[in-house]
Amino acid sequence: MTLAAESVLIVEDEYLIAELLSSMVERMGLTVCGMAATADEAAELARLHQPRIVLMDVRLQGRKDGVDAALAIHAQVGSLVIFVTGSQEPATVARIHLDHPAAILFKPVSYGQLRKTIQDVSA
Template sequence: MSNLQNHVLIVDDEYLIAEGLRAQVEELGMVVCGTAATADRAVALAQQFRPIIVLMDMRLQGDKDGVDAALAIHETVGSKLIFITGSREPATMARIQLDHPSAVLFKPISDTQLSTAINVALGL
C-alpha cells in the first residue's frame, strides 16, 4: 500500500486534461488516488482517500464549481488546494481566493510549474 501522504486527487471535467495531469503527477513520484469531474464526486473521493494535494479545476460538470468543492474539502479533509484554470477573469480569480489556495496555475501548465506548486504547497 502506498503512503497516503503522497496521494493527489485530480478534479477536472475534461478527461484528457485530467489524464495529462495524472501523467505529470505520476512523473513526480506521487500517487493519483482518483479523478473527479463534479464537485460532489471530488468531495466524496477526498473524504475517502484524504489526499495531501488536490488539483482543482474551476469549472466542473453540474451546478457546483471548483470553489464549492475546494471549500468542502478544505473544511472536512484539510488537503492543500492547487487551482488549475483557463480563466483569468477577475470574478473567477476573486472566487478562487475564497479558499486561500496554495497556488493558482493557468492552463496549459508545464511539468516545472506543477512540480514547483506542489513543492511549495508541501513546504519543500
C-alpha cells in the same frame, strides 16, 4: 484519519487534461488517488482517500464548481488545494480566493510549473 502524504486527487472535467495532469503527477513519483469531474464526486473522493494535495479546476460538470468542492474539501479533509484553471477573469480569481488556495496555476500548465508548485506547497 491523517492525510496521505504523497496522494493527489485530480478534479477536472476535461478527460484529456485530467489524464495529462495524472501523468505529470505520477512522473513526480506521487500517487493519484482518484479523478473527479464534479464537485460532489471530488468531495466524496477526498473524504475517502484523504489526499495531501488536490489539483482543482474551477469549471466542472454539474451546478457546483471547483470553489464549492474546494470549500467542502478544505472544511472536511484539510487538503492543500492547487487551482488549475483556464480563466484569468478577475471575478473567477476572486472566487478562488474564497478558499485560501495553496496556489493558482493557469492553463496550459507545464510539467516544470506543476512540479515546482507542488514542491513549494508541500514544503
